[in-house]
Amino acid sequence: MAVSAPPAQRRGMTKTEKRNQVMGLLFISPWLIGFLLFALFPLAASLYYSMTNYDFIREPQFIGAANYVRLFTTDPDFWTVMYNTLYYVGIGVPLGIAVAFLIANLLNSEIKGRTLFRSVIYIPSIVPTVCAAMVWLFILNVQYGAINGILKTMGLATIPFLSSPELAKPSLIMIYIWAQGTAVVIFLASLQDVPRSLYDAALVDGANAWNRFWNVTVPLCTPVILFNFIMGIIAAFQDFTLPFVLTGGGPMKSTEFYVVNLYRNAFVQFSIGKASAMAWILFLIILLFSVILFRTSARWVYYGGEK
Amino acid sequence: MTSASQTVTGTTQVQQPSKVRSQSFGNTVAKFAIYTLLILLSITWIFPLYWMATSSLKDDPQIYTVPPVLIPNPAYWNNFYDAWTRFDFNQAAFNSVFLYSVPVTILTLISSLIVAYGFAKIPFRGREPLFWICIATMMLPWQVTMVPLFIIFKNLGWINTYWPFVVPSMFGNAYFIFLLRQFFRSIPEELSDAARIDGAGEFGILWRIIVPLSKPAIAVVLLFRFMWSWNDYLGPLIYINTESMQPLALAIYRMRTLALSMGTTAMAYPHLMAVSTLVALPIILIFIFAQRTFIEGISTTGLKG
Numbered sequence: 001m002a003v004s005a006p007p008a009q010r011r012g013m014t015k016t017e018k019r020n021q022v023m024g025l026l027f028i029s030p031w032l033i034g035f036l037l038f039a040l041f042p043l044a045a046s047l048y049y050s051m052t053n054y055d056f057i058r059e060p061q062f063i064g065a066a067n068y069v070r071l072f073t074t075d076p077d078f079w080t081v082m083y084n085t086l087y088y089v090g091i092g093v094p095l096g097i098a099v100a101f102l103i104a105n106l107l108n109s110e111i112k113g114r115t116l117f118r119s120v121i122y123i124p125s126i127v128p129t130v131c132a133a134m135v136w137l138f139i140l141n142v143q144y145g146a147i148n149g150i151l152k153t154m155g156l157a158t159i160p161f162l163s164s165p166e167l168a169k170p171s172l173i174m175i176y177i178w179a180q181g182t183a184v185v186i187f188l189a190s191l192q193d194v195p196r197s198l199y200d201a202a203l204v205d206g207a208n209a210w211n212r213f214w215n216v217t218v219p220l221c222t223p224v225i226l227f228n229f230i231m232g233i234i235a236a237f238q239d240f241t242l243p244f245v246l247t248g249g250g251p252m253k254s255t256e257f258y259v260v261n262l263y264r265n266a267f268v269q270f271s272i273g274k275a276s277a278m279a280w281i282l283f284l285i286i287l288l289f290s291v292i293l294f295r296t297s298a299r300w301v302y303y304g305g306e307k
Numbered sequence: 308m309t310s311a312s313q314t315v316t317g318t319t320q321v322q323q324p325s326k327v328r329s330q331s332f333g334n335t336v337a338k339f340a341i342y343t344l345l346i347l348l349s350i351t352w353i354f355p356l357y358w359m360a361t362s363s364l365k366d367d368p369q370i371y372t373v374p375p376v377l378i379p380n381p382a383y384w385n386n387f388y389d390a391w392t393r394f395d396f397n398q399a400a401f402n403s404v405f406l407y408s409v410p411v412t413i414l415t416l417i418s419s420l421i422v423a424y425g426f427a428k429i430p431f432r433g434r435e436p437l438f439w440i441c442i443a444t445m446m447l448p449w450q451v452t453m454v455p456l457f458i459i460f461k462n463l464g465w466i467n468t469y470w471p472f473v474v475p476s477m478f479g480n481a482y483f484i485f486l487l488r489q490f491f492r493s494i495p496e497e498l499s500d501a502a503r504i505d506g507a508g509e510f511g512i513l514w515r516i517i518v519p520l521s522k523p524a525i526a527v528v529l530l531f532r533f534m535w536s537w538n539d540y541l542g543p544l545i546y547i548n549t550e551s552m553q554p555l556a557l558a559i560y561r562m563r564t565l566a567l568s569m570g571t572t573a574m575a576y577p578h579l580m581a582v583s584t585l586v587a588l589p590i591i592l593i594f595i596f597a598q599r600t601f602i603e604g605i606s607t608t609g610l611k612g
Contacts, residue, residue: 023509024431025431026425027425031418031441038456038475043455122594126594127590131586132355137566138358138359138362149374153373182611259450276454
C-alpha cells in the first residue's frame with residue numbers, strides 16, 4: 001500500500017515530491033474533470049430538478065418536496081410500477097443466482113468440453129439485448145411462436161406468455177435467467193479457487209457429495225454470492241431495454257418497470273421534476289438494499305477465518 | 308503436482324481395489340447425470356439463438372407452420388440481403404461502428420490508461436481518497452444523471468449527434484480505470500525506474516513500458532467498451548431522433564414495429580430475425596476469438612455483458 005507523505009514532511013516537499021504532486025494530478029485530471037462535469041454536477045442538478053415543476057420549455061418552478069409527496073400518495077402509477085419492479089427483482093435476482101450457481105457447479109465437475117458448455121451458457125448474456133428481445137418476442141408469440149407451436153402439436157392449450165398480465169412478468173424473469181451467463185462465469189472462477197485439499201479432508205471425514213457441496217463449496221463461495229447479489233440487484237432495478245423493447249410496459253402495465261416508467265415521464269411526458277424525483281428514490285432504494293445486504297452479510301458470508 | 312496426485316491415487320487403488328470399483332461405478336452414474344443435465348441446459352440456452360438464425364432463412368409459410376419447422380427447407384439465404392436493405396442498415400452499421408463504437412472505445416482506452424497510470428504509479432497527496440471516490444461512482448445509477456446530462460447536451464446543440472457518447476469517453480471510465488490500475492500495480496517499479504534513469508518522462512514510461520506489458524488488460528477494455536456501445540439502446544434512444552443517424556439497435560426496433568403490425572405477411576418475421584442475427588453475429592464472433600480475454604475480464608472485475 002502506498003501511503004501519502006508522512007505529516008513530518010508536509011511542510012517542505014522535496015523536488016521529486018512536488019513534481020509527483022503535479023504529475024499525479026495532471027494524469028488523473030481527465031477523470032477528475034469528468035467526475036465534476038458528468039457526475040457531481042448532474043447529481044446536484046437532478047436533486048434540484050426533483051424539487052421543481054419543469055417541462056424542458058418553461059423555467060423550472062421550485063415546489064419543494066411536492067413531487068415526492070405526489071408520487072407516494074396520489075400518483076396513479078407509482079405503486080404499480082414499484083410492485084412490478086420489486087416482483088422482478090425479488091424473484092428474478094435470487095432465482096438467477098441459484099440457477100447460475102448450480103450451473104457453475106455442474107461446469108466445475110470433472111467433465112470434458114467445459115469450455116464449450118460455458119460458452120453456450122455465457123453467449124446469451126452478451127448478445128445485444130435488442131436482438132435477444134426480438135427472438136423472444138417471436139418464440140413466445142401466442143400464434144406463431146415456437147413454444148406454442150410445440151404445444152399445439154401436442155394438442156395442448158397455448159400459453160399467452162407476453163400477452164397476459166399474469167404471465168408477462170414471469171416470462172421476463174425467464175429471459176433474465178437465460179442471460180445470467182456473467183454470474184455463471186464469476187461463480188465458476190470462484191469455484192476453481194476452492195482448495196482441493198478441503199474436499200479431500202471432507203472426503204476423509206466421510207462427507208457425501210451433498211455435505212461437501214453444502215459445507216465446503218457454499219460457505220467458501222458466499223463472498224462471491226454476496227457480490228453477485230448486490231450487482232444483480234443494482235442491475236435488475238435498472239433494467240430498461242428488455243421490458244421496453246419486448247412488451248413496452250404492457251399488457252395493462254404489468255411490465256411497466258421502474259426505469260421504463262422513469263424514461264416515459266422524462267422523455268415522453270416531459271415531467272422532468274417527477275422523473276428526477278423517481279431517479280433519486282431509485283438511487284436511495286438501491287443504496288438501502290446494498291447496505292442491508294452488507295450489514296446482514298456478516299452473518300452469512302465466510303471470509304476465510306477472519307471475523 | 309500432477310505426478311504427486313497420480314502417486315496418491317495409485318497407492319489407493321492398490322490398497323483398496325473393491326472400494327475403488329464401487330466408487331468408480333458411482334462416479335460413472337454421477338458423470339452420466341452431469342452430462343445429461345449440461346446437454347439439456349445447453350440445448351435450452353442455445354435454442355433461442357438457433358431459432359433466430361434458422362428463422363432468418365424461412366419464408367412466411369414456414370414461419371407459421373405447426374409443428375414448427377426446425378430446419379428450414381428450402382432455405383432463403385437472400386433474406387439476409389433483403390432484410391439488410393429493407394431499411395438502410397448500411398447507414399445504421401456505419402453509424403454504429405464509425406460514429407459510436409470505435410471512437411468511444413479508443414477514447415475510453417486512452418483516457419482510462421492515463422488516469423489509471425496516475426492512480427497506480429505516481430505517489431501524490433490525496434491519491435487514495437480520490438481513488439475511492441472514483442470507485443464509488445461505479446455504484447451511481449445512471450438514471451440519476453440521465454436527465455441533467457440530457458439538458459446539458461441539448462443546450463450544447465448535441466441532440467442528433469454522437470457527441471453525448473464521444474465527449475464523456477474522453478474522461479475515463481471508472482470500471483476500466485480500476486481494472487487498469489490493478490494491472491499496472493502488478494508491474495515492478497524497477498522497470499519504470501530504469502526508464503527514468505534513461506531520461507524517460509512519465510508519459511514515455513506509460514507508452515513505452517507500461518502499455519506494452521498491459522496487453523491483456525487493454526484487450527479487456529477494448530472488448531467490453533466496444534460491446535457496450537454496440538449493444539447500447541437507451542443512449543441512442545434518448546439522443547438520436549432522425550432515422551439516418553440511428554445505430555443498429557434502433558434500426559432493429561423500427562423493424563419490430565413492422566413485424567408486430569404485419570404478423571406473418573410481407574416477410575416481417577424472417578427479416579426481423581435476419582437483421583437480429585446479423586447484428587448479434589459480430590459480438591458472438593468476437594467472443595469466440597477472444598474468449599480468454601472475456602472470461603478474464605469477468606472473473607477479475609465482474610464486468611457485465
